[in-house]
Amino acid sequence: MTHTSIATSAAFPLTIHPHWRAAAEAKGFGILQRIKDRYHLLLSCHTCRRAHSSKIFVLMNSQPQCPHCIQDRWQADAEAAGLKWAGRDPEDRHYAHYIAPCGHNLRRQFEMVKRAAEGVCDVRCELCQQHKEQEEASAQGWELIGPDPNRNQNYRLYRHASCGHVQRIARANMQTGRFQCSNCGEGWSSAPSFLYVMQLKLAKGAKLIKLGYSRDPISRLYHQLLKTKETEAQVLRTVPISSGHTAVQIEKGLHARLKAEHPDSVAPPDLYAHELRVKSEVYFADATQVIFAMLDAIRAEEDT
Template sequence: MSITTSPSATLSSTPPATPPATLSTPGIPQAIHARWQEAAKAKGFDILARVKDRFHLSIRCTACHRAHDTRINVVRDHQPLCPHCIEDRWRADAKAVGLVWEGRDPEDPLAAFYTAPCGHRLRRQFELIKRVKAGTCSYRCEICHKAKEEAEAEARGWTLLGPDPEGNPNYRLYEHKDCGHQQRIARANMQSGRFTCASCDAGWASEPSFIYAMRFVLPDGTRLAKLGFSRDPQSRLTYQLKRSPDLVASVLLTVPFATGHDALCQEKALHTALKARHPDAVVPAATYAPWINVRSEIYNGALEPEILKVLTALLPS
């Protein structure tokens, strides 16, 4: 059904309830039958005039008082739809989710263009916007998202080349800046840094690493301390150890080591000494398992000062 706005869309006066049989448009002196008016009123519209040709009417919505043109058989046999009210709903839906409605996509009756809060232009289907408004999904700006992925790669010393050549939506194709090697890497791993270059990386044992001290506060207020080693302590905390993003946790101190092997050896020695001096400070895994993704190396929070003391002594002068 084709619906267009007529020149009479600005009319605001109420037409006669019953016609003198001559509501007309110049060049189309044709009567408006009473049964048409009755049908239109029953469906929420008033007939203003015959327009275009003998098959079309200009009708005004009784809800928004704006007019549009439609075919006589639509008024007579179907439920007319007010394009102005529909557009108002589209605009309202867009505003509700933080977008500005720009207009319909001329190539797709189910989609429109929107301006995102970032200023970029998006094309989305009306149904998607309704789902976003209902909270069942979300939208994102492709331009900003691509820039975010490029920045993630840049921070790790890689260049984002494009989507995964094998079609996996969780992977991207990257190029290592140091050696030029191109590699498929899961985006989650690029974010966390938990991957290596298949061409030039010798592995964690020979890479620089850290011994760290972390603090955890369980939902019931219990404080715990963790001693461990990692080449990226913050990534380990955020992406591996915390089972919930709401868990209160932080990296308190890190001590750099030339290699992962050196860090591992020193960490094991520290655990041996701590457990020998404070056997009761070792916390059973069942206490923290729902919140921390590790099976050991967790101590009572009261041991935190001593852990920080021994690590501080290891800091390079």
């Protein structure tokens, strides 16, 4: 008898009922065979053509989900978000591992990566971010301790390396150096600074002049200013100023004068936006002599 012969070759019945096939087709699957026990079917996905095991109950009462298609979506989200898929997190079904472009392994929620794939938010590597912020701080002689105790997203907690004082400082100010240690008083507004005139030759040949102030060594100035190695840059002149505070005021006055008296010399930002990390305060080379003359007048004043 058929029934006994099936029972000897498998521990569960192999019959596939027509209404199961109909339900499977309606839900995007074909039935390959019965497997495991009397409750399971091996389904073939019409979308990806791969097989997975499903409970008959699930097939008949809800929509079976193809695990391969789900994984494909996770991988596609990862790629769209600029990440490499590195597998699910075995500890938490909402999480997976991803490899960031920097090479670090990030543990993220599927939802979060999906939003990043849609461009709603960013996936940032916190290790690299922390490293970057630590470098910014040490360039100013400070140490990054951690997030702001007052929970302001724009602030961090830092320690002054030379005096040990711990202080909340806005990260933007740490980047530019425009802050002061409230313990020892060292900082941009009291430290000597200088105005500089820099000559720039863009990759396409345009010659420009940048007028600015800085308390940084020249090498860092180049690093902060230039986006690519294509740009040729050279500091033509510097004028030492007694404090950063004064330097900023003088610099602002010079830009205002140049704008008013030599509007044709102001270079349009489109010209240099892809090569320089500044949005203004750049002039055509024909303004060089005018700027030199202004600086000569300032130097004479500072010397007296």
